[in-house]
Amino acid sequence: xxxxxxxxxxxxxxxxxxxxxxxxxxxxxxxxxxxxxxxxxxxxxxxxxxxxxxxxxxxxxxxxxxxxxxxxxxxxxxxxxxxxxxxxxxxxxxxxxxxxxxxxxxxxxxxxxxxxxxxxxxxxxxxxxxxxxxxxxxxxxxxxxxxxxxxxxxxxxxxxxxxxxxxxxxxxxxxxxxxxxxxxxxxxxxxxxxxxxxxxxxxxxxxxxxxxxxxxxxxxxxxxxxxxxxxxxxxxxxxxxxxxxxxxxxxxxxxxxxxxxxxxxxxxxxxxxxxxxxxxxxxxxxxxxxxxxxxxxxxxxxxxxxxxxxxxxxxxxxxxxxxxxxxxxxxxxxxxxxxxxxxxxxxxxx
Numbered sequence: 001x002x003x004x005x006x007x008x009x010x011x012x013x014x015x016x017x018x019x020x021x022x023x024x025x026x027x028x029x030x031x032x033x034x035x036x037x038x039x040x041x042x043x044x045x046x047x048x049x050x051x052x053x054x055x056x057x058x059x060x061x062x063x064x065x066x067x068x069x070x071x072x073x074x075x076x077x078x079x080x081x082x083x084x085x086x087x088x089x090x091x092x093x094x095x096x097x098x099x100x101x102x103x104x105x106x107x108x109x110x111x112x113x114x115x116x117x118x119x120x121x122x123x124x125x126x127x128x129x130x131x132x133x134x135x136x137x138x139x140x141x142x143x144x145x146x147x148x149x150x151x152x153x154x155x156x157x158x159x160x161x162x163x164x165x166x167x168x169x170x171x172x173x174x175x176x177x178x179x180x181x182x183x184x185x186x187x188x189x190x191x192x193x194x195x196x197x198x199x200x201x202x203x204x205x206x207x208x209x210x211x212x213x214x215x216x217x218x219x220x221x222x223x224x225x226x227x228x229x230x231x232x233x234x235x236x237x238x239x240x241x242x243x244x245x246x247x248x249x250x251x252x253x254x255x256x257x258x259x260x261x262x263x264x265x266x267x268x269x270x271x272x273x274x275x276x277x278x279x280x281x282x283x284x285x286x287x288x289x290x291x292x293x294x295x296x297x298x299x300x301x302x303x304x305x306x307x308x309x310x311x312x313x314x315x316x317x318x319x320x321x322x323x324x325x326x327x328x329x330x331x332x333x334x335x336x337x338x339x340x341x342x343x344x345x346x347x348x349x350x
Contacts, residue, residue: 036312036323038340038348041076049341050293051105051195053097054332060339062347063092063105063195071123073100076339076349082123090115094195096144104129104170106142106152108192114139116152118170130164130173137162140190141198143206151225153198153208156184161208163225180227185213187239193261194294194330196245205251207278211235211242211258218243218256220278234272234283240265243272245330247295247302252277255317257304259291267291271304273317286319294330298338305331305340 043062049070051063062070062079067087070079083092090107097103101122107115114132116139119125130152132139137154144150148169154162160181164173189212190197200206208219208228216237219230233243233256241260248254254274259267271287274280292306302313304320305328311320328342338350 036350038310038324038326038328038350039076040326040346040348041072041079043070043079043345043347045070045079045081045345047345048329048343049345049347050093050193050329051095052330052332052339052341052347053095053103054334054337054339055097055099056334057337057349059097059100060332060347060349061095061097061103061105062341063095064341065091067107068092069095069105069123070347071100071103076347079347080123082119084117084126084128087117093140093192094142096142096150098144098147102147102169104142104144104150106139106195108139110138111135114154116142116170116173127171129166129170134162138189139164140192141195143198143200145200145203145206145224149203149224151198151200151206153190155189159183161190161210161219165225176225182219182228182230184210185215185217188213188217191242191244191258191261191293193244196247196294196296196330197243199246199248201248202251205248205277207246207248207254209233209243209246209256209258211237211244212239213237213242216242216258218246218274218278218281229279231279231281233281235259235269236267241267244291244293245295245304247297249297249316253316254278255295255302255313256281257288257292257295259288259306261291261293263307265291271317271320284318284320288320289322294328294340296331296333296338298333299335303331303333303338303340305329305342307342310340 047064047068049064069083094106116130142152244258259270271284310324
């Protein structure tokens with residue numbers, strides 16, 4: 001592939017009811033204007049964490065470079081190294097966690113470097129659910145509809161994106177037939193930048209974000225990955241540009257973020273929105289000012305993160321305001337708190 005892989009400051013939030021924000025952040029309402037801010041935790045490592053799964057305000061999992069997987073069960077005060085024993089040197093880019101004990105992690109790379117592991121005891125032991133045996137495949141992201149049913153996506157193989165599925169919580173995986181997958185564009189791929197190039201909502205809907213070709217695109221499946229439709233996104237696309245992350249509030253309303261991941265390069269149209277399940281997309285009138293690699297909903301709010309900062313949207317992704325200038329690659333929220341992670345071992349929570 002020519003596509004390069006896969007790759008505490010506070011701001012007032014004017015007009016947002018303090019009680020609502022406090023409830024969402026798990027805090028207490030105060031008189032005056034409420035604020036958002038990240039609190040960095042001490043992970044004790046220097047890995048880059050592009051995979052992140054928030055379980056609750058106490059529990060989170062992070063997956064990163066150098067075969068690193070971490071877990072906290074005390075709100076980030078301590079992090080335990082819980083990687084699979086044979087993971088040294090692997091590049092973990094995604095993790096899906098169901099609770100403090102059960103999680104699935106994805107390692108990326110050519111050939112058998114692409115793997116999926118599963119644990120049911122908090123990372124003390126792992127089983128290999130999938131090891132790629134096709135040198136043309138390169139897996140980027142995974143998602144789960146529930147505790148049993150999930151998907152993972154590879155860059156195109158023989159002209160089409162490849163999808164594998166599990167129906168037993170990640171214990172085993174199978175390659176889905178590609179008859180229902182539209183053809184990929186020349187150079188098109190998914191970005192393994194935040195674990196959010198493949199996302200799902202509800203029991204059957206899934207979306208894939210792409211870039212690298214003549215157009216950035218969004219694929220949509222209504223049947224757990226068996227058949228797909230695809231539409232062009234308004235976000236620019238090139239070898240270094242495209243849609244890097246998706247998030248859906250429900251089966252209809254979603255947001256796409258991306259841009260140009262190269263340092264110092266402008267990203268003038270870094271976000272788009274949909275209100276019809278991804279059939280059509282519109283550019284955000286006021287997107288984040290720079291490239292963003294991760295995005296998620298936090299109740300009615302949206303958070304986007306990237307190497308140059310974090311942004312907040314209160315209107316479903318149409319307008320964005322920066323609230324932090326620290327570097328993060330991905331973000332994950334529960335009903336009560338959010339976590340973000342990135343380079344040099346950085347993991348923080350709101």
